[in-house]
Amino acid sequence: MTQDVMAPIAYFDQQVLASYRNEPDKWLVETDFFDGHLRTTDQYSKVMQESGRDSEYLDVRFGYRALTTGDLAIVVWLPDLVERSSGHLPRWRGFHLVNPEWAADDQRFQLWVRRYLEGDWSIENGPRSQLGEIVETIRGLTAVLLGIPLFSHPIPRTLPFPSAQNTHRYQDAHGELYKYLVDGIDKGCLKSLAALIRTDVSVDSNKTVAILKKLLPSLNETPSDFGNAIDLVSEQRRLASHKVRESAITFRSFEQFTEDLQLCVAGLKQLLGALETACHINGERATRRWHLMLQLPKIGRPPEAHYSICQASQMVGKTVAKVEFGFRENIEGVHGSELLIVHFTDGSILSIDTGSNAGNLAHQHEGLKENDFHVDLSLHWVPA
Numbered sequence: 001m002t003q004d005v006m007a008p009i010a011y012f013d014q015q016v017l018a019s020y021r022n023e024p025d026k027w028l029v030e031t032d033f034f035d036g037h038l039r040t041t042d043q044y045s046k047v048m049q050e051s052g053r054d055s056e057y058l059d060v061r062f063g064y065r066a067l068t069t070g071d072l073a074i075v076v077w078l079p080d081l082v083e084r085s086s087g088h089l090p091r092w093r094g095f096h097l098v099n100p101e102w103a104a105d106d107q108r109f110q111l112w113v114r115r116y117l118e119g120d121w122s123i124e125n126g127p128r129s130q131l132g133e134i135v136e137t138i139r140g141l142t143a144v145l146l147g148i149p150l151f152s153h154p155i156p157r158t159l160p161f162p163s164a165q166n167t168h169r170y171q172d173a174h175g176e177l178y179k180y181l182v183d184g185i186d187k188g189c190l191k192s193l194a195a196l197i198r199t200d201v202s203v204d205s206n207k208t209v210a211i212l213k214k215l216l217p218s219l220n221e222t223p224s225d226f227g228n229a230i231d232l233v234s235e236q237r238r239l240a241s242h243k244v245r246e247s248a249i250t251f252r253s254f255e256q257f258t259e260d261l262q263l264c265v266a267g268l269k270q271l272l273g274a275l276e277t278a279c280h281i282n283g284e285r286a287t288r289r290w291h292l293m294l295q296l297p298k299i300g301r302p303p304e305a306h307y308s309i310c311q312a313s314q315m316v317g318k319t320v321a322k323v324e325f326g327f328r329e330n331i332e333g334v335h336g337s338e339l340l341i342v343h344f345t346d347g348s349i350l351s352i353d354t355g356s357n358a359g360n361l362a363h364q365h366e367g368l369k370e371n372d373f374h375v376d377l378s379l380h381w382v383p384a
Contacts, residue, residue, distance in 0.1 A: 007117050008078040011065065016074060016095035018163060027058060030157040033126030033258050034111040036062050037157075055087035063112030064254075066103040071165055072254055073097055075109065077116065127261035131155050134268040135180070138275065140287025145279055146192040152184045162253035170253035171245070174236030174260070181233055181264065182209060190215065197278050216274040229267030232260060292382045311350070318344040328353050338377045352377065 020027040026044040030037040038060045060080040064072045114120040132155035139149035162169035185208040194203050201214045213219045219226045303309050321343045328339040340352040354375040
């Protein structure tokens with residue numbers, strides 16, 4: 001890799017991100033091993049639009065490059081900053097690096113160049129992204145099977161990496177990770193899991209990790225990626241938040257935290273395998289089903305007793321023999337509609353088309369006709 005890349009990029013001290021991290025209500029700082037994304041929150045975007053402050057809009061993708069000192073610089077695609085986020089240029093100018101000296105063989109920077117400058121999207125995502133995916137799979141499996149996700153919260157894209165190369169920032173990063181991997185374990189899910197696998201393991205203790213290891217004995221195998229990962233995160237979190245900690249010292253915190261996340265990915269894969277074996281279910285398929293279930297529309301209020309939809313309750317227990325579907329025949333003075341006709345094995349038949357207030361609207365507004373309207377049936381299928 002040459003010292004400089006012939007592209008519209010610039011380098012900045014990574015402390016430029018600190019002021020944005022201090023205002024999480026306005027800015028999202030998403031970070032991974034070799035890339036990141038700095039952008040305006042949805043909430044603050046609405047505030048800016050309503051008050052006409054579009055100049056504060058922010059959308060900057062960035063990467064990292066190692067200096068010979070071991071510190072990390074931010075590398076930015078300049079069009080993102082100059083053209084799309086011009087109102088933030090004054091904030092960035094003070095952190096601009098002139099003639100920096102780069103470390104040799106910087107794999108992190110090479111990955112960023114390959115993906116964002118050379119367009120190689122086969123590059124594997126970083127460990128924060130991978131950890132988020134495996135946690136979401138575990139959440140989906142347990143939500144579908146037990147009704148409660150094992151981890152209360154997904155891993156956010158904003159999970160902070162160490163913001164400086166020292167031990168305090170390294171410990172702080174683990175303190176944040178602990179909230180999701182340990183504090184985030186749902187005790188109600190553990191109780192449901194114990195009932196499902198029919199074990200006499202007590203789940204009354206507050207030590208959720210210990211309970212999980214008892215419910216899934218394979219997690220205790222030596223060596224255990226799961227055990228090693230949780231022990232590491234717990235120890236660094238203890239150093240960050242218990243008593244007065246020792247003074248910070250220079251430390252390759254970003255690189256070490258990246259390796260720690262890789263261990264967490266391996267540990268959570270071990271946990272997923274143990275759950276799949278104990279519960280006889282495929283995690284990826286269960287998660288796909290969970291995501292589809294989350295997209296199902298919600299019933300906001302029950303129907304009136306005389307509404308025709310109440311007849312739907314008669315489908316309970318019946319077996320479907322045949323389904324007809326298509327567009328309903330046109331009826332003069334009535335809106336267009338799709339149509340379902342369901343035939344059951346006992347001979348009963350149910351038709352489902354749509355009602356509408358199109359006729360009322362047509363009479364209230366000049367120039368509208370009932371047959372100008374068409375109403376679709378919105379179906380959302382969740383497989384077994």
